[in-house]
Amino acid sequence: MNVLLALVVAVLFACGTWLLMQRRLTRIIIGIGLLGHGANLLLVTSGGIGGRAPIIGADEQGFYADPLPQALALTAIVITFGVTAFLLALGFRSWQITRDDRVEDDLEDRLVAQRSAPDEHPEAHEEPTEP
Amino acid sequence: MSALVPLPVVLPILGAALAIVGGRSRDFQRMISLLTLGTVLVVSIALLVEADDTGLVIHQEGGWPAPLGITLVADRFATLMLVVSAVVLLAVLVYAIGQRGEEDERVSFHPLYLVLAAGVAGSFLTADLFNLFVSFEMMLAASYVLITLGGRPDQVRSGMSYVVISLVASTLFITVLALLYAATGTVNMADLSGRIDELDPGVQAAFAITLLVVFGIKAGLFPLFFWLPDSYPTAPGPVTAIFAGLLTKVGVYAIIRTQTLLFGMPDWMGTVLIVVAILTMVVGVLGAISQDDMKRILAFHIISQIGYMIFGLGLFTVAGLAGAIFYIVHHILVKTTLFLVAGLVDQRAGSSRLSEVGGLVRTEPIIAVLFALPALSLAGIPPFSGFIAKFTLVEAGLGDRAWWGVAFALAVGLLTLYSMTKIWSGVFWGARDEEPRNAPMALGRLGGSVPTVLATAALALTSLAVIVWASPLYEVAERASLDLIDPRRYVDAVLGAAP
Numbered sequence: 334m335n336v337l338l339a340l341v342v343a344v345l346f347a348c349g350t351w352l353l354m355q356r357r358l359t360r361i362i363i364g365i366g367l368l369g370h371g372a373n374l375l376l377v378t379s380g381g382i383g384g385r386a387p388i389i390g391a392d393e394q395g396f397y398a399d400p401l402p403q404a405l406a407l408t409a410i411v412i413t414f415g416v417t418a419f420l421l422a423l424g425f426r427s428w429q430i431t432r433d434d435r436v437e438d439d440l441e442d443r444l445v446a447q448r449s450a451p452d453e454h455p456e457a458h459e460e461p462t463e464p
Numbered sequence: 465m466s467a468l469v470p471l472p473v474v475l476p477i478l479g480a481a482l483a484i485v486g487g488r489s490r491d492f493q494r495m496i497s498l499l500t501l502g503t504v505l506v507v508s509i510a511l512l513v514e515a516d517d518t519g520l521v522i523h524q525e526g527g528w529p530a531p532l533g534i535t536l537v538a539d540r541f542a543t544l545m546l547v548v549s550a551v552v553l554l555a556v557l558v559y560a561i562g563q564r565g566e567e568d569e570r571v572s573f574h575p576l577y578l579v580l581a582a583g584v585a586g587s588f589l590t591a592d593l594f595n596l597f598v599s600f601e602m603m604l605a606a607s608y609v610l611i612t613l614g615g616r617p618d619q620v621r622s623g624m625s626y627v628v629i630s631l632v633a634s635t636l637f638i639t640v641l642a643l644l645y646a647a648t649g650t651v652n653m654a655d656l657s658g659r660i661d662e663l664d665p666g667v668q669a670a671f672a673i674t675l676l677v678v679f680g681i682k683a684g685l686f687p688l689f690f691w692l693p694d695s696y697p698t699a700p701g702p703v704t705a706i707f708a709g710l711l712t713k714v715g716v717y718a719i720i721r722t723q724t725l726l727f728g729m730p731d732w733m734g735t736v737l738i739v740v741a742i743l744t745m746v747v748g749v750l751g752a753i754s755q756d757d758m759k760r761i762l763a764f765h766i767i768s769q770i771g772y773m774i775f776g777l778g779l780f781t782v783a784g785l786a787g788a789i790f791y792i793v794h795h796i797l798v799k800t801t802l803f804l805v806a807g808l809v810d811q812r813a814g815s816s817r818l819s820e821v822g823g824l825v826r827t828e829p830i831i832a833v834l835f836a837l838p839a840l841s842l843a844g845i846p847p848f849s850g851f852i853a854k855f856t857l858v859e860a861g862l863g864d865r866a867w868w869g870v871a872f873a874l875a876v877g878l879l880t881l882y883s884m885t886k887i888w889s890g891v892f893w894g895a896r897d898e899e900p901r902n903a904p905m906a907l908g909r910l911g912g913s914v915p916t917v918l919a920t921a922a923l924a925l926t927s928l929a930v931i932v933w934a935s936p937l938y939e940v941a942e943r944a945s946l947d948l949i950d951p952r953r954y955v956d957a958v959l960g961a962a963p
Contacts, residue, residue, distance in 0.1 A: 353632070358624070365631050372638040379646035402645060405594055409638050412601045416631060419608055423624055430617045437621050442694070445754055 338378045345371030358424045358434040365420065369413035376406040468514075469523035469536045471507045472546055472585035473599075475500050480578035493574040494561055500578060501557055504585070505550040512543040516940055519947070520957055522591075530959050531655045535591040537958060540944035541789060542588045545717055548793050549588070551926060552709050552800045553581050555919045559804055560702035562915025563811065566613045567702070573613065580606040580706070587714050591958055593644070594651045596718060597637050600682070604630050607711060611699040619698045626695035633681040640674045647671075654958035657725050657951060672727040676719060676736075683715030685774065686743040689767045693751065696766075697759035701807030704759065708766055709800030713792055716773050720788065724948045725955075729780045737778030738869050745771030745876040752883045758806045758816040758891060761883055762799070765842065768876055769795050775869050776857050783860035785945030790938055791853040794841070797927040798850060801838040804920040805831060808912045809891055818890030825892040830917060832892045837924050839888065843881035849930040856938065 345367050352364025380402035385392055387400035428434050479500035486492040515521050520539035524530065538546070557577065560567040567573045583603025590596050608630070612623035645651055647667065648659040660668055677688065684692045692712070696704050723729055723737075748768025755761045773795070776788025806816050808831050813821040825832040841848030844855075854877055861870040912920075930937060947954060 353628075361628060365628065365635075368632070368635045369638075372635045372642065375639055376642040376645075379642040381646075401651075402642070405641070405645075405651070408594075408598060412598070412605075412634075416601075416605060416608070416627075416634075419605070420627055420631070423608075423612060423620060423627065426612075426615060427620045427624060430620060436624065445756070 335378065338374065342371050342375050342378070345374065356435050358427060358436055361436070362417070362420050362424055366413075366417055369409075369417070373406050373409050373413065376402055376409055378402075466521050466523045468507050468511055469521055469538050469589060470525065472504045472511075472550070473536075473582050473589065475504055475507075476578040476582035476585070480575040480582070483574040483578060487571040487575075490568065497557055497574045497578060498554075498561075501550065501554045501581060504581065505547070505554055508543060508546040508550045511538045512540075512547050512940075514538075515540050515543045516943065519953060522957055530591075531650055531652045534595060535652065535654075535958055536589045537591040537954070538589055539947055539954060540940060541717075541720075541948060544789065544793065544940060544944060545588045545713075546585060548796050549581075549584050549710055552796055552923070553577075553584075553706065555923045555926075556702050556706045556709075556800065556804070558922075559705070559807070559916045559919035560700075562913045562917075562919065563701060563807065564913075566700040570613055572609065576606045576610050576613075577706075579603075580610065584710055584714055588717060591654060592652050593641060593656065593722075596653075597634070597641060600637070600714075600718075601634060603711070603714065604634070607707060610703045611695065611707070613700055613703065616698075622695040622698045625691055629681060629691040633678050636674065636681075637678045640671065640678060644671060652958070653722075653725055654951075654955040657728075657955050660726055661728075668727060669730075669732075672723065672730075672733060675722050675726075679715045679718040679722070680740075681715075682712065683719060683774075684712050684744075684767045684770050686740050686747060686771075689744070689748070689770075692767060693755075693760055693763040696763045697757065701810060702804070705800050705803035705807060708763065708803045709796045712766055712770060713773075713796055716770060716792060719774070720777050720785075720948065723777065724780075724785075725951045728951075729777075734778050734780050737774055738866060741771045741773075741775035741778055742869055742872045743771070744768065744774065745872055749876045749879040749883070753879065753886075756818050758809060758818060758821075758887055759803070761887060762802050762806060765880060765883065766799060768880065769799070769842075771876070772854070772857055772873060775866075775873065776860065778869070779860055779864045779866060780949070781860060781864055782942060782945050782949060783856065783863055785948055786938060786941040787853065787856035787860045789941040789944055790856055793937065793941075794849040794853040794927065794930060797923060797930065798838040798841050801920060801923040801927060802835070802842065804916070804923065805835045805838070808834070808916060808920060811912060811916075813891075816891075818887065821891045822894035823892070831912070834917070834920050834924055835892065836888070838927060839884040841927060843884050844877045845881070847931055849927050849934070852931065852934050852938075 349364045349368035349371060352360045352367065355361060380399035385396055385398045387398040387403055389397050479496050483493045483496050511521060515538050520537055523536045525534040580603055583599050583606060586599030586602060587596060590599055608627045611626055612619045641651060647663060648656055650656055650659060681688045696707050699707065745768050748764050748771060752761045752764035755764060773788045773791050776784045776791060809821060810816045812828055815821055841850040844850040858870050858873055
């Protein structure tokens with residue numbers, strides 16, 4: 334595997350993971366996209382040294398790239414594409430409903446937490462307002 | 465006979481295409497779905513009989529031999545899962561048709577449901593890690609849409625976390641696939657089985673753990689289960705039932721398949737799995753105790769039950785694996801029935817919260833009976849299937865001297881009984897409620913529309929049938945686990961088979 338490509342994969346994974354940790358939905362979606370790109374790139378590079386066509390006899394020396402990872406990457410890209418589109422639609426729907434793209438807490442979790450600590454002040458369970 | 469193998473995957477996809485084309489007429493869609501899943505059930509039973517006779521049935525797609533082409537393998541474990549999932553899919557479909565709601569209002573329900581069925585069948589049958597990924601994605605993509613079908617605010621919120629978590633797992637899966645291919649040069653599981661042995665033990669361990677994490681997220685294993693109780697209960701009733709019954713078990717199936725076939729379960733992995741299993745059991749059942757909503761209690765119990773299955777795998781003895789397989793069969797049937805009952809309660813009383821519903825045993829005795837049977841079974845009361853399943857696992861644990869596992873399995877069984885009595889006293893006993901606030905319609909004497917009650921009853925009866933046929937079923941599970949412990953036969957058959 335080429336060092337440059339390995340670096341690109343690493344950067345994509347790092348940025349994707351960081352964005353995934355954010356509270357804002359748009360960032361999470363972009364993060365998922367970056368992670369997906371990183372994984373697909375890794376899949377392509379797993380076939381060994383690139384730069385040649387995956388066709389027998391395309392090269393005078395008889396070298397050709399391994400076609401399987403490319404086929405796999407193609408499938409994976411299509412899947413990532415479709416799912417990202419769905420995720421964007423879902424994010425848009427969420428924005429339509431709440432006019433806010435922050436990810437909310439699980440309501441039931443908070444109800445359970447409130448029931449187990451009835452003496453506390455109700456303000457303690459208010460969602461902290463984001464600056 | 466081997467020509468039957470692709471049918472459980474191909475038929476639902478064709479059905480989905482037809483259901484899209486005929487989207488104008490709901491009756492046409494219903495007919496297509498019922499016909500497709502009915503045929504899949506028949507084909508699955510035929511495959512099970514054939515696989516149990518001959519060991520396994522192989523189909524090489526397009527006649528390309530194994531490591532190159534796409535191979536589908538129907539062995540005992542896979543076909544057993546296939547039959548149970550076909551039964552459940554069919555029953556839930558009937559339920560969905562009988563319940564007014566998403567099925568009736570949305571054009572996309574039937575196509576999605578069929579694609580989900582195809583994905584589940586594909587995950588069971590594939591002999592190829594990449595196709596496992598594709599089948600998982602098929603199943604998950606359909607589930608993403610199904611879980612948010614109503615577009616309600618709570619569905620969008622919980623659906624979002626479900627989709628994101630699943631996507632992270634899928635991305636991790638592709639990453640492992642890429643690294644495995646780089647290390648071994650193949651994605652065929654039978655081929656991998658031999659080639660992974662040649663790798664450095666540390667590298668093997670890294671692959672084994674990462675794959676466990678990937679499928680552990682889908683199965684809801686201990687540190688990775690947090691998304692499950694949050695997202696399942698908000699989906700439409702029948703959808704929750706099928707997710708709860710089937711989807712996590714596909715994850716468990718993938719864990720069992722990959723750990724036994726690819727990595728051969730080294731000793732340390734057995735220990736890791738038993739510890740994880742105990743934690744999963746305990747945390748799941750404790751989570752259930754603190755909940756107030758019937759569906760959420762049941763959702764936490766899924767997690768706790770997954771622990772039992774993984775415990776069986778962790779023992780890695782014939783008895784342990786057979787117990788795990790038996791447990792999966794029992795669990796899929798019982799859990800789906802319980803969620804269908806929760807749907808019936810929800811429909812009848814307008815809520816599934818214990819604090820809001822009460823006294824249903826007098827107004828709806830049939831629903832009460834339909835709840836009591838699977839609930840007792842889930843808690844492991846003799847003579848129900850849950851008792852047989854737990855008994856085989858505990859016996860296997862004792863045989864392998866896994867004392868802690870056995871102790872926790874028994875204690876968790878007791879706590880499960882506690883939760884079930886909690887639902888019973890909250891929903892079925894207690895003061896009778898005033899008329900439900902938003903019950904959609906008069907529901908008649910059965911307590912629900914005829915197809916919904918019939919479908920639930922049929923599933924409850926199937927889980928009773930498991931008691932009657934427990935002995936032959938356990939023998940099949942035992943033969944299946946022998947195949948899993950010694951995968952040489954599987955490997956030879958896949959790699960050496962003539963097209």
